[in-house]
Amino acid sequence: MKKFAVGVCTLLSASLLLTACGGKGQEADRSVQSNTNASTQTSVSDQASSKTITYLDKTYQLIKTDHIIVASLEAMEDAAVLGVKPTGAVTSGGKFPKYMEKAMEGATDVGDRMQPSAEAILKLKADVILGSSKFRPAVAEQLGKVATLIPVSHISTNWEANLLMMGQLTGKEAKAEEILSKYKQDVKAAQQKLKPLWENKKVLMVRIRTGNLYVYPANVYFNPSLYVDLGAKVPEELNGVKAQEAVSLEKLADMNPDYLFVQFSEGENKDQPQALADLEKNPIWSSINAVKNGKTFVNIVDPNAQGGTSWSKIAFLEAAVNRLSQ
Template identity: 65%
Template sequence: MKKVGLTASLVLGLGMILGACGSSNNAADPSTAASASPAASAPVAASASPAAAPADQGPKTITYLDKQYQLAGTKNIVVASLEAMEDAAVLGVKPVGAVTDGVKIPEYMSKAMEGAVEVGNRQQPNAEAILKLKADVIMGTSKFQAAVVEQLNKVAPMIPVSHISSNWEANLLVMGQIAGKEAQAKDIIEKYKKDAAAAKEKIAANVKDKKVLMLRVRTGSLYAYPADVYFNPSFYTDLGIAVPEELKAVKAQELVSIEKLAEINPDYLFVQFAEAENKDQPKSLEELQNNPIWKSLKAAKNGKVFVNIVDPSAQGGTSWSKLAFLDKAVAALSQ
């Protein structure tokens, strides 16, 4: 690992690259916002000391998505993405550093990340801060550009944690490998699958021939995602709900007009609304709900519109998101 000789130009260059990368919208990258949820707690202060890190297991070879990573140590873990942060929270891993939402560590993760030093926002991690923490490994994101990966690997080995929902098990397992909690990760996955199977059976009759849709409000507009992105796999894979025909053609984040929503006319409608993503249209959700077309939807007329049943900052396709979402989704779909 190259942890010395990091020049100021490298730090500045890294900041510029990550800033550019973070400016794009990604279907599986919900912006952060404070929201009441079971996991929410007081924000972590920027001056917090490093948390108690996992015991160093010495040199270790990590295998993740068919690629190997050589680590000289495993004690000082830095989570440079919300995907990795959510997995760390599920396993009770205390990283020495964590990214912020631009202001603070996201509120729904603040207790789990208590003691972690802030290392810049998730769109522009601070390479110098990560270097000072003597990071053994940086848990990043697959959304980073190639140049970002190259620069981060000059600070410490960077594992690009996948933002694809179908890789959630591999993501949790790699965090478990690094932190010496692989057995715990396997137990969590096994229990989730059993719980999801039981939930699928429980709601089967209730959701038969029903349209279930999740939308996200961004910049005042409604967006849908492919069936295998964001929270959608929880519905269409884990719970066995039929994918709406209109959603089958969606290949990326897609704008949905209120008129198109009326055509889809879902029986159950789940909406995620984060204030941070709607700063210029803070009343957009309220305006949508007061729209006569919205009120004409089957879901609206039958009281089956559910807003932020989990924190709107949650990434959707991660272990924390799936665990937090399952019971609440089943409760809603049982109505």
């Protein structure tokens, strides 16, 4: 009898161990692409809420989308535009970016945007994590073990695909289409107003980071808004720029833009918070045409805006039309 009791306990322990291991396996693999075994094991209600998302030529099979984690500022801006309230979201310096605070009300902090906490996301029972294509491989691998990770593109030319993907995930695809349609109409109207203003003029945007001036390729950051949507001509000096590139003040003066947009965030210049003020006192800065003629626009939108996202593009278009039409 004693031997029988020991045998039963052993079987029960093995059964519980297998159950626990199986639970962890389902957590890690809850939405692997084309996983037919997982789909056959889901309940009827899970099957009813499952979604197949196609984004930038990749397909993601999701059992549920109840708990969405916004693990990048790119995804956060799209969520804000569509009125999506994520379960969790990344922060910067322990806080949501100020321009996203209201949109992210109710979301749980899941750690810094450069390296979100896998543990915090796991506690929220994430169904899908909307990361960033800028994540380091190690970060992406770790988060991918918690739930399906979709790397949201930081490339400006993918902004429409980003917004539509968010719409698919949240049942707001029609709203996303409507927003895109309106934006295209607004672009046409803006071009009619602004193109005559800067015909044969040099238009440039610079970003001040760590006290230094940076320019971007024509298809990165806010540049597509300037050179595609608003019809400004791409300066020849940007043709050889392949990524974020530092330029000296002397080089900027040589470029001598007629219209200059400047983005400056104190958070990106913690060691040199007076960088912009120092520039504005410099006689070389004052020699630039845009500065001399009052065509310099500082932080036309929030300096933390990502540039190549729906929120950034919509906000920039509106601000540019308002400021340049004055």
